[in-house]
Amino acid sequence: MKIVVCIKQVPETTNVKIDEKTKNIDRRGLGGVINSYDLHALKAALDIKNQVGGEVITLTMGPDDFAVSLQETLALGADKSVLLSDRAFAGADTLATGYVLGKAIEKIGNVDLVLLGQQSVDADTGQVGPIIAELLQVSQVTYADKMIAKNENLLIKRNLGTVEQEITAKLPLLATITETINEPEYTNVVEIAKSFDKTITTWHAKDLDLEDSRVGQAGSPTIVCSISSPEKVVKQGHKLADDPVAAAKELVAALKKQNVLAEDE
Amino acid sequence: MDQKQISKEILLRMVKSFTTNEVAPFDMEIDHTRSYVNDLFNKIKKYDFLSTMLPKEYGGAGFDGETTAAMINEIARGNASLAVTLEGHFKSIDQIVKYGNQALKDEYLPQSKSRIIAFSMTEPSGGSNPLGIASHAEKKGDKWIINGDKIMITNGGLAEIYCVLVKTAPKELSFFVVDKDMPGFEYGKQENFLGLTGVPVGEIVMNNIEVDENHLLGKIGMGKEIGDSAHNDARVLMGAVLTGIMEHELNIVTDYATHRKAIDTPIIQMQGIQRKIADIAVAKETTKLLYQKAAWLKDHRQDYEQEAAMAKAYGSRSAVKSGDNALQILGGYGYSLDYPVEHLIRDARAMEIAEGTVEKMRTEIALIEAKNRA
Numbered sequence A: 001m002k003i004v005v006c007i008k009q010v011p012e013t014t015n016v017k018i019d020e021k022t023k024n025i026d027r028r029g030l031g032g033v034i035n036s037y038d039l040h041a042l043k044a045a046l047d048i049k050n051q052v053g054g055e056v057i058t059l060t061m062g063p064d065d066f067a068v069s070l071q072e073t074l075a076l077g078a079d080k081s082v083l084l085s086d087r088a089f090a091g092a093d094t095l096a097t098g099y100v101l102g103k104a105i106e107k108i109g110n111v112d113l114v115l116l117g118q119q120s121v122d123a124d125t126g127q128v129g130p131i132i133a134e135l136l137q138v139s140q141v142t143y144a145d146k147m148i149a150k151n152e153n154l155l156i157k158r159n160l161g162t163v164e165q166e167i168t169a170k171l172p173l174l175a176t177i178t179e180t181i182n183e184p185e186y187t188n189v190v191e192i193a194k195s196f197d198k199t200i201t202t203w204h205a206k207d208l209d210l211e212d213s214r215v216g217q218a219g220s221p222t223i224v225c226s227i228s229s230p231e232k233v234v235k236q237g238h239k240l241a242d243d244p245v246a247a248a249k250e251l252v253a254a255l256k257k258q259n260v261l262a263e264d265e
Numbered sequence B: 001m002d003q004k005q006i007s008k009e010i011l012l013r014m015v016k017s018f019t020t021n022e023v024a025p026f027d028m029e030i031d032h033t034r035s036y037v038n039d040l041f042n043k044i045k046k047y048d049f050l051s052t053m054l055p056k057e058y059g060g061a062g063f064d065g066e067t068t069a070a071m072i073n074e075i076a077r078g079n080a081s082l083a084v085t086l087e088g089h090f091k092s093i094d095q096i097v098k099y100g101n102q103a104l105k106d107e108y109l110p111q112s113k114s115r116i117i118a119f120s121m122t123e124p125s126g127g128s129n130p131l132g133i134a135s136h137a138e139k140k141g142d143k144w145i146i147n148g149d150k151i152m153i154t155n156g157g158l159a160e161i162y163c164v165l166v167k168t169a170p171k172e173l174s175f176f177v178v179d180k181d182m183p184g185f186e187y188g189k190q191e192n193f194l195g196l197t198g199v200p201v202g203e204i205v206m207n208n209i210e211v212d213e214n215h216l217l218g219k220i221g222m223g224k225e226i227g228d229s230a231h232n233d234a235r236v237l238m239g240a241v242l243t244g245i246m247e248h249e250l251n252i253v254t255d256y257a258t259h260r261k262a263i264d265t266p267i268i269q270m271q272g273i274q275r276k277i278a279d280i281a282v283a284k285e286t287t288k289l290l291y292q293k294a295a296w297l298k299d300h301r302q303d304y305e306q307e308a309a310m311a312k313a314y315g316s317r318s319a320v321k322s323g324d325n326a327l328q329i330l331g332g333y334g335y336s337l338d339y340p341v342e343h344l345i346r347d348a349r350a351m352e353i354a355e356g357t358v359e360k361m362r363t364e365i366a367l368i369e370a371k372n373r374a
């Protein structure tokens, strides 16, 4: 099976700062790490490869230093990597990112399965996976929480919070992966050195069959007008009387006072 | 970024996450139970931490001195014992790489991926003074017969391979490599040490252990040189351990002083507290620069003996003093066994003795200073 895993390098800290001008994440001075959900997606891909054989290719769009994260995926067991790097890609929102990634997956060719993390920890949209699936016109399964290959199909359990759904999906397929699906391994120290025997290919805009208007800032309809943290609201609780009749009276009075119940009810 | 920088970055990303998830949460438990709980030692083996600086031709990752020290620093931020267990192994590998004959290297270096190697000089009759030792080796035909008793060995009991210092003549010191599986090898008593309690420190007894000529490390009579070399390599890494201990101290005190209030002011706003925190921060950064410089010199094949001694001599005293400051900032909690500060002082204190006492290191630093001016 030919599996592509899309990964994103995100700032290392949980204390993300926003650039006042661009309203984007200020990445200056921050170390990068692989988006934690993507590590689960990579592990899921390696598990499937273990089960049925095949090839795992990791793919990212970003500046040249994202190659560190691709190298890390090679040390973790991926077979090869593709870096999509071009000034023209800068300023892309989820739509323009999904477009370029989708075009790259087309170019890789004969891909059976595309995996992504369910969302990225810095932007938290969860949109890129579904956008790629639309572009490639393949079925998509979001929030995959368990995945087993069985006779050309994948048996997938989706975790939708309050509901679980078990489905059988036909290939080719795109799935986004939860963080409870598996326990990713740490990078093996010796494999880091060995990973340099594998290759990372870089593709620029001209290497892909792209429409200029759908790439980078030009292809990004999203405009971030403002960004703010929700204010911390400290709410005070109130314990009602122990006696049920008294408690009921007290509760009705309180609800009337808050205009939840009308005075005459 | 070149291949070296990328490898370093990937290694440190991994070690940071490993330390945060697998080591730091168990720091107190490791100290209290005197063991590597959370299956830590097996995890260390599984992810090939033991091969970090082992040359690639023997199956290692081949990281340089600077990167290896940075890794030790990061682990020590979570737990100093585990960092010292690795330090002891790495400095021993270093000596086999530097002094071993090809047959010895081919036999033991690939094994060092999963078997710990220890370095043992100290005996009941001699620590700072190597000529005070009683262990000896005698040549019989083409074999050497080794007898003696070695104590206070870092990783003693956990390690399976030992570089041992013995006399080959009354005033002649030499090193041999012995294996726990050789007839005549026995483990002895474990030390009941004050700090670094996760590290097993123990004794080995050698009764007529017979080894081939190729188990000689370096040449006959090179005992002092090899011992000094091991000290130098160990001291660079101990500078890194001590930096990690001070980073741990800083994490604790800044968090505590930010949240603890006197009346309604966080105590971090008070000058007396600020001075203590600033002193810890300066000592941490100084020790870090010292060990990094020593490691850089080592990687660039220049003398690093003095910088290594400075990193350990300055770093160990500073980490103990910083620990005392940290204890004071936490008040009664600092003095409690239920809080981590007190064990950081005990941990740091070991490094004023192990790998050469601070007194001996001051002598060395001063003599190098004089030699450089002669």
Ligand SMILES: Cc1cc2nc3c(=O)[nH]c(=O)nc-3n(C[C@H](O)[C@H](O)[C@H](O)COP(=O)(O)OP(=O)(O)OC[C@H]3O[C@@H](n4cnc5c(N)ncnc54)[C@H](O)[C@@H]3O)c2cc1C
Residues within 6 Å of the ligand: B088, B119, B120, B121, B122, B126, B127, B128, B129, B151, B152, B153, B154, B155, B193, B196, B201, B350, B353, B354, B355, B356, B357, B358, B359, B360, B363
């Ligand atoms: C945690 C830990 C781990 C250790 N691991 C190892 C190990 O892996 N392998 C190993 O071989 N040993 C190890 N040791 C032993 C350590 O190397 C010795 O304890 C150390 O060398 C001092 O020797 P000693 O204890 O015999 O003290 P002594 O040498 O008897 O020293 C006693 C005192 O005299 C001072 N003194 C001695 N000689 C001089 C001098 N020339 N100038 C000035 N002052 C002097 C010392 O500074 C000290 O204050 C370890 C010790 C500890 C605490």
